[in-house]
Amino acid sequence: MNRVVLHPLASYDRAACETALTELLAPLGGMVAFVQPGQRVLIKPNMLAGKSPDRAVTTHPEIVRAVIRQVQDAGGEALVGDSPGVGSCVQVARKCGILAVVEETGARLVPFAESLPASHPGATFHHLELAREVFEADLIINLPKLKTHQMMGLTCAVKNLFGAVVGMRKPQLHLQAGSDKAQFAQMLLDLAGHLQPALSIVDAVVAMQGDGPGSGDPIAVGALLAGENPLAVDAAALELLGLEAADCWTQKIACAQSLPGAALTEVEVLGTNPQALRPRSFRPAKATDVSFGVPPLLRRHLRRSLSALPAIDAQRCSGCGLCIEHCPPTAMAMNKHLPHIDLKRCIGCFCCQELCPSGAILTRQGLLLRLSRFLFRAPQT
Incomplete structure (x- = not known):
């Protein structure tokens, strides 16, 4: 079974975040089970755009702080990096509060600027170009924000790794997939399979509903999730929100391929029962496609009406x-x-x-x- 831990956290109070993170990771062996002394640890938060933390667009800086502290306590060198959608990494990190945390903790901000080719034999997307820092790190800690996503349905552990693609190479991958959401989801799955983060920790204290990932509405969920398998973490996150695998394209494609951890039946959720923290009402992203079988020729003629x-x-x-x-x-x-x-x-x-x-x-x-x-x-x- 793929273990995912769910733990309550009601606010971003600094002491509460540190305590909750310790309790969250305890069933997995603590941070020392993942980080060895002297290792370069790349922490990958969601830094989509330069928005204030209360907008729920980016991973909250206090969650980033707590993770940095635990990595350092385990003897690791903490590096924080991403390739934002708009603006430079430094600008976005400053506006969302992460840069201050990096400077206060003595960690290092590593803007993703240079790409290196990544060959992934057997994958649909055989060749991807990823940030140099992901190759230089000894391990990756994935630090997503739980949000709706208008194209993919949900952005969590798997989708957050798209930030390892630098700058304008993101639009190129969008163009390669075109309007085929399944193809784009497959690319994200291939990317996650290549990066294989050692640990994914989800900021779901305040999530985003509606028109995510940048224009939705914050919603208090009051939770942290953690696990080694990004797909299993996403399966638990969907259960937390009361959504199905079909509501998230990466999960839908992964389940169709029987990838390990994609189905909730293959996930052991430790800690708090997801239903105990599930929001009373959660507004998912609007449907963007009709999923029943329509002949391709007819779909082309009815594209505007069907999507x-x-x-x-x-x-x-x-x-x-x-x-x-x-x-x-x-x-x-x-x-x-x-x-x-x-x-x-x-x-x-x-x-x-x-x-x-x-x-x-x-x-x-x-x-x-x-x-x-x-x-x-x-x-x-």
Whole structure:
């Protein structure tokens, strides 16, 4: 069985975080079971964008602090790194509070800037280019924030590792997968299989619901999760939120391939029962695709009606142009001070929504997609 520990944590009080992390890792042998003296330990938080910690966009700095302290107490050298979606690593780390923690603890911030090729024989994506720091580290501790994700359904342990892809190579992978969410999910699974973090610790004290991962709403969950297998951690996280494997594309594809730890039946959840911490109501990401079988030719003709695509909220848009700059298929252009989306070229990756600082990108569902939950009983994703 793949062990995942679930432990309550009601706030980001510094002492409470340190105590909760110790208790969380105790059933797994503590941090000393993973970190040996002298090892270079790469801590990979979620640093999507430079937002304040209360927005629940990034891993909370007090969780990062507690992990750094335990790595150092075990004798390891703590390095903190990521490749943010918008802005430099230093800028984002400063705005989300992580840079201050790194400086106060004596850890080191390592911005992901240089890529090296990573060959993964047997994987669908045979060749990936990843940050140099992931190759130089002795082990990786994955530190995701529990959030909805408009394209994948959920971002947790598996999706957080996408940050090991540097800068503009992210849009290239989006383009390679195109509008095929299963293909993009497969790339994320291949990436997780290559990186194999030693430990994943999930910040679910305050999670994000709705239009995640950048524009959703914070929701108090009051939990930490930890485990060695990212898929098992994600399975437990879905159970915590009351969601199914079909609600998360990486989990859905992993279950179809019978990957170890993907199914909740293969996961032993230690500590607190997930139902005891489950939010009374949790708003998942909007469905973006109808999952029942529709012939490919018909799907192409009915694409707009069967799927969801981004739309601009003119009242919120500040005209900053970040969505245009970061659109993988270059399907956006400025028109009369507002972004215009060429829906024929749009691949539905929702990078624009993910990175919009104003929350001005909406999810517009097609008519058949909106009606599908009433007309069909097959699950949506």
